[in-house]
Structures are given as structure tokens and as C-alpha cells.
Amino acid sequence: MSAFTIRNATPADIPAITRIYEEAVLYGTATYELTPPDETEMAARMANTLRQDYPYFVACDRDGAVIGYAYAGPFRARPAYRWTVEDSIYLAPEAKGQGVGTALLRRLLDACQDKGFRQMIAVIGGADNQPSIKVHAKLGFTHIGIFEGSGFKFGRWIDTVFMQFALNGGKETLPDETVYPGTLT
Template identity: 40%
Template structure:
């Protein structure tokens, strides 16, 4: 009987899948909140892309084998994650920089963890060897999840961002994917 009650009361799972064009407005809403939280009132250019810009960015990422994922709960987008090349020069083609954004009402529910695992798996499967991230030094939740996923702190960039009315530091994190630097890349990549 207890199992039946638990099944009835159980929340549906959060699902992670590749993003689609019809996810763009939801992703932008999540991004806008993250960006605007740290910008002074009256700032004209907050750097928020337009829907068509995000659609084009998604297309470019897909064309370059770079994952762009969303997490959904009850059919609604509650988070998204993607990677971009770490640097544009060919020598850096095996390293990516990631970003993960979670809807503010779903923080602490494991959405970031699911997106992180899916992103790591997709990048390793695509042949990338290093994943890099930049995290606000005060974001202890994000630093903690990165540590749990095997990221190491590899740098500190003091006072590189001005948000929340003050200068803030950024922590650079990195983790190996697949065989990392233990063997050369697959020929032809």
C-alpha cells in the first residue's frame, strides 16, 4: 500500500533532451532573469539575445557537434545547458566551455545535476577531452556541483565582473572528458 501511495504522490521526472526552436522563448526567460538580477536598474544593454539570435546560435552549435540541451518538467523548460568552443584556434578544438542555467523556481531540485551529467556525456561522446567553466566565486551551489562532477579549480580571476553593485571574482574550473590528456586524439578530428 505504501508503494502505491508513493507512486501516486511521486512527481514526474525531469527529462533532458536536445533543445528545439520552440524552446527558445523559455530559455530566454530563464536567461533574462539570471542576467537582470545582477544589472543596475536603467542599464540599457543587458546583453540578452533576441529569439532569432538564439535560434541561429543553436543552429551553429548543432552544425559543429556542440550539444545544446534543455531540462523539462511537466513539459515546461526548467533549465538549459550548452557548450561553445573554448578557443577558436584549431589547437583548442578538443576543449569546450559550458554554461548551465536553471529556472529560479527549480533551483535545488537536481535540474543542474541532470543537465551537467547529460552535457558531460554528450561532450565525451563527441570526442571532446576537456570541459571548462567560469563560475562566480560567491556561487557556492554551482562550485559544489562542479566539484561533485570532478571539476578542479584551476584559476581565479579577481574582480572581473561588476554585478550586485560590487566587483566579483570568477573561478575557472576544468575536468577531463573520456581519456582526457592520457592519449592523443582520434585521427581526422
């Protein structure tokens, strides 16, 4: 796969997004969900993300088929975390190793920078999930810790890797507290 494009996700992408996520739930450790959500649930999740003005993108192959998606959302619900986002990236099996994840993450970083966020946190399921760890490291994320044995899936304990990327000066400058970044346009 040599050609792909990235665009804003729309509700019409939900069937493809649901299929990609189902694969991740059933066969991977990137998510700790055990039962794949249906299209109705995935549509509700997308609507909630977009309603809060977080970025949500899809990658499409040359024929327009969705081969991956990425979005940012709140890292935690408490108000003091409002300047910090968590990224999520999922790829169809045929898109892995083709630069799609890197391109989606780069687009997500740019969008979150533009919205005024100060930190992006990667919460990576599986310390053995080297492709995800490498993509994040390649784009400048630093390793901040491992939450050992934090997930139980496929009959085994799974570690969670935390990585962090500073946006807009990170902790070195104060944010404009009159603006809540999740509602910027």
C-alpha cells in the same frame, strides 16, 4: 519538483530558454551580459551551437515546460583548443536546488565524452556562486583558478572561477587528429 526529463533542445524551446537566460542576465552573475538578448539572438546562438555539432539540452518538468538548459561550446576559437569545450547551464528559479543542474551537467559530460572532446572547462561567474561551484565539484571538476575582479556587474567587481574536467583520458592520451570533435556525429 521531483520529476523532470532531459532531451535535445529544439528551436521551439527558444521562448523558454530566452526567459530563463533573461532572469540570469538581470539578477545573477552566472553570465556577464548586461542586457538580455531577444529570442532572435538566442535562436541564432542555438543554431550556431548546433551547426557546429555541440550538444544542447533542455530539462522539462512533468508538464513539458522547459525549466533549464545546458550546452557545450568552444572554449576558445583558436584551433589548438578544438579538443576543449566550455559548459553553460541555466535554470529557471523554480528548478534550482532540485537536481536539475546536476542532471543537465551529467548529460552534457556524457555527450562531450561521446564526441571525443578531451577537456571541459567551467567558467563560473562569481566566486560566491556556490551552487554552480558545488555542482561542478560534485561531478568531478577540479578547481583550476580564479580570475579576480574580471567582471563588473551590479556596481561591483566579480571574480570568475575556473574548473576543469578531463574527458576521454584528457591529456594522458593523444587525440585522433583526423577527426575534429566539433563535427563528429
